[in-house]
Amino acid sequence: MILTGTALTSSIIVCVVLTAICHLIALVSPYWLVSSLATSSSDSQEKPDFSNLGLWTICFEKFVHPYELPPKEYFECHSLASEELSNIVQWLVPNWLFVCRKLAITSTVTMTLSTVMTVFLLLWSSYQRLDKFSQRRLELLTTVAQYVTPVCLIVSSILLLLTVSIFSDNAKRHQHHEFWLLGSDDVESFDLHLSMSWVFELLAFVTSCLTSALVVWFLILKSRDEI
Numbered sequence: 001m002i003l004t005g006t007a008l009t010s011s012i013i014v015c016v017v018l019t020a021i022c023h024l025i026a027l028v029s030p031y032w033l034v035s036s037l038a039t040s041s042s043d044s045q046e047k048p049d050f051s052n053l054g055l056w057t058i059c060f061e062k063f064v065h066p067y068e069l070p071p072k073e074y075f076e077c078h079s080l081a082s083e084e085l086s087n088i089v090q091w092l093v094p095n096w097l098f099v100c101r102k103l104a105i106t107s108t109v110t111m112t113l114s115t116v117m118t119v120f121l122l123l124w125s126s127y128q129r130l131d132k133f134s135q136r137r138l139e140l141l142t143t144v145a146q147y148v149t150p151v152c153l154i155v156s157s158i159l160l161l162l163t164v165s166i167f168s169d170n171a172k173r174h175q176h177h178e179f180w181l182l183g184s185d186d187v188e189s190f191d192l193h194l195s196m197s198w199v200f201e202l203l204a205f206v207t208s209c210l211t212s213a214l215v216v217w218f219l220i221l222k223s224r225d226e227i
Contacts, residue, residue: 001059009122011192015211016115033171034195055101057071082185096170100163114152117145146219153212160205
């Protein structure tokens with residue numbers, strides 16, 4: 001069944017809200033990457049570890065960085081920009097994590113702009129049916145919105161895809177274990193996996209793509225005067 005009219009409008013609103021919620025949860029929660037020791041040997045128990053990592057926050061569980069002098073043990077969650085981590089932040093935040101941050105922030109900007117434009121297009125359609133605004137008065141603004149909205153939605157989807165792809169591709173690479181797990185050449189010694197926040201960002205990408213498709217379909221139907 002092809003969506004039209006109220007069903008299409010409702011679907012777009014639901015997708016926009018879901019995208020915003022999923023992206024917001026992913027941004028603020030520190031569960032992009034979760035780590036725990038996978039072995040129970042006495043050697044592994046002495047190795048430093050972190051509990052979980054987000055784009056802005058890292059949580060420690062008896063973490064001691066081998067290159068920090070004097071040695072210091074870290075507990076609980078800390079902002080990656082905090083003074084507490086100033087001595088070891090260069091080891092904790094690799095360049096690709098900075099890239100993920102920038103992509104996430106940029107996608108937030110484009111997502112906000114596309115949301116505003118999408119709401120305007122939906123309201124514009126309702127106002128036209130009620131004859132509250134003439135087509136002449138809204139012609140320029142609606143023309144701009146018709147082009148800007150799909151572009152912003154597509155760009156936002158691409159940025160979300162890049163964020164989840166770059167993070168997942170780099171977070172579990174063997175050479176990046178030194179940033180968090182530190183001190184082992186045996187990858188199997190650790191349980192390192194993507195977690196809740198990354199999944200929410202992936203869901204935001206999926207719903208953003210769906211929103212893009214629905215908005216394009218809405219504009220096609222509008223151009224045919226079918227809604």
